[in-house]
Amino acid sequence: MNTSHDDARRSVCREFEDRIVDWVAGSLAPRNAVAVSRHVEACDRCRAEAESVAALLRDVERAAPAVAERSESDWERATDAVRSALDTSARRRARTEVWAGFVGLSAALVLVIAVWQGAARSDRDGVPDMATVHAGPQQAPAPVAPTQLAPAQPPGNVAAGPTPRATPDPKLRLVPDTLQEELEEGALDDIVGGDSDPEASLEGLDSQELEHVREALAVL
Amino acid sequence: MEAYISAPIPSRGEVELSAPLADAIVLARVLSGDNAAFHMLVRRYQRPLHRVAMRYARSEHLADEIVQRAFVKAFEGIGALRDPSSFRPWLFRIVVNLALNELRDGAREVPLTEGNSREALSPSAGQEFEVLERRQRLKAAIESLPPKQRLVVELRVWDDLSFRDVAIAASCSEDAAKVNFHHAIKKLRSYFGAGEER
Numbered sequence: 001m002n003t004s005h006d007d008a009r010r011s012v013c014r015e016f017e018d019r020i021v022d023w024v025a026g027s028l029a030p031r032n033a034v035a036v037s038r039h040v041e042a043c044d045r046c047r048a049e050a051e052s053v054a055a056l057l058r059d060v061e062r063a064a065p066a067v068a069e070r071s072e073s074d075w076e077r078a079t080d081a082v083r084s085a086l087d088t089s090a091r092r093r094a095r096t097e098v099w100a101g102f103v104g105l106s107a108a109l110v111l112v113i114a115v116w117q118g119a120a121r122s123d124r125d126g127v128p129d130m131a132t133v134h135a136g137p138q139q140a141p142a143p144v145a146p147t148q149l150a151p152a153q154p155p156g157n158v159a160a161g162p163t164p165r166a167t168p169d170p171k172l173r174l175v176p177d178t179l180q181e182e183l184e185e186g187a188l189d190d191i192v193g194g195d196s197d198p199e200a201s202l203e204g205l206d207s208q209e210l211e212h213v214r215e216a217l218a219v220l
Numbered sequence: 221m222e223a224y225i226s227a228p229i230p231s232r233g234e235v236e237l238s239a240p241l242a243d244a245i246v247l248a249r250v251l252s253g254d255n256a257a258f259h260m261l262v263r264r265y266q267r268p269l270h271r272v273a274m275r276y277a278r279s280e281h282l283a284d285e286i287v288q289r290a291f292v293k294a295f296e297g298i299g300a301l302r303d304p305s306s307f308r309p310w311l312f313r314i315v316v317n318l319a320l321n322e323l324r325d326g327a328r329e330v331p332l333t334e335g336n337s338r339e340a341l342s343p344s345a346g347q348e349f350e351v352l353e354r355r356q357r358l359k360a361a362i363e364s365l366p367p368k369q370r371l372v373v374e375l376r377v378w379d380d381l382s383f384r385d386v387a388i389a390a391s392c393s394e395d396a397a398k399v400n401f402h403h404a405i406k407k408l409r410s411y412f413g414a415g416e417e418r
Contacts, residue, residue: 021402021405021406021409022398022402025376025398025401025402025405026383027383027398027401027402052409053405053409056405056408056409056412057377057405059354059355059358060358060362060373060377060408061377061378062355063355063356063358063359063362064374064377064378065274065275065359067267067270067271067274070280075266075267078266078270078284078287078288079262079263079266081284081288082262082266082287082288082291082292083259083262085288085289085291085292086255086258086259086262086291086292086295089292089295089296090255090295093296
């Protein structure tokens with residue numbers, strides 16, 4: 001009877017055995033700690049185990065390396081050194097902040113100037129810069145047949161009736177609005193001779209001028 | 221036995237550590253631009269941090285240097301500290317990392333002289349020698365633990381940090397800190413035998 005009772009008790013002890021270190025160290029959750037506490041109070045063997053762990057922890061605590069005795073003036077010197085290092089760091093940080101602010105301000109200023117100049121140029125020219133580049137010389141329009149000016153039809157487009165004229169996004173247009181309007185209003189006819197034979201108007205041009213005309217047509 | 225739970229491992233009392241709330245108040249001043257307030261934190265933590273640094277550097281000069289660098293790092297990175305109540309373990313973490321870097325880079329560790337453990341020895345000469353020898357062996361055993369276990373034991377027992385703070389200082393979870401502590405104590409018990417402690 002006693003043997004079976006001892007076996008049962010040992011089994012219970014084994015259950016708590018592993019938790020005694022944590023219980024002594026205070027690392028158990030409250031609910032578990034209460035359970036271990038109750039068992040330790042009732043069990044001599046586990047109480048001895050807990051006391052042994054506690055003694056070890058006290059020894060560990062006493063085994064802490066001693067800090068060499070320093071005079072207060074030594075501590076003061078060390079504190080002053082830390083203060084000095086902190087002051088240096090603070091000054092460095094302040095300088096960095098000033099420079100960062102200056103660089104940021106300069107960048108913002110440059111950006112504002114660039115935007116302002118771009119806007120001023122657009123207002124003056126009335127055309128986007130890219131269009132000016134691609135449009136070529138406006139004073140040398142070419143006599144072209146209306147069919148050549150018509151937008152190319154995609155292959156296989158057999159839709160009957162007039163193709164509705166697409167209105168391209170002004171931002172995407174390479175041909176300047178002014179030149180487009182001139183083309184639409186027949187203004188170029190005055191230059192190339194109106195109803196006269198377009199081929200005849202090219203007769204007086206040399207090869208370089210003809211090349212300009214071809215380039216302008218290619219852009220159109 | 222209830223006392224084991226309710227009474228935490230006592231601090232050595234050589235330096236009075238502040239409550240996290242007091243730190244939070246000072247930190248708020250520092251964050252609002254009052255750099256001088258940081259000097260209060262220096263005064264508060266210089267000695268405990270020096271003690272930690274000494275465990276690795278073991279020379280007064282190098283320990284001072286590590287602590288100084290730790291304060292500068294803390295001052296420069298204080299804006300990144302999300303929880304002011306974690307300031308103390310965060311500082312410990314910086315010191316531990318710097319000290320470990322020093323160890324790794326310079327291997328400047330110098331052995332401690334025998335007998336300079338913290339507590340004065342009062343018993344008779346024979347007992348004194350025995351106690352001293354045992355402490356030295358225990359200290360050597362702690363130093364031979366795996367790095368994380370050693371760190372957790374030192375921070376918990378020698379620096380009196382809670383497991384939460386130990387976890388922050390040792391860059392691990394609280395559960396991991398507890399598990400490391402558990403294994404460390406088990407290992408120390410196996411080194412010294414279950415019944416040897418007094």
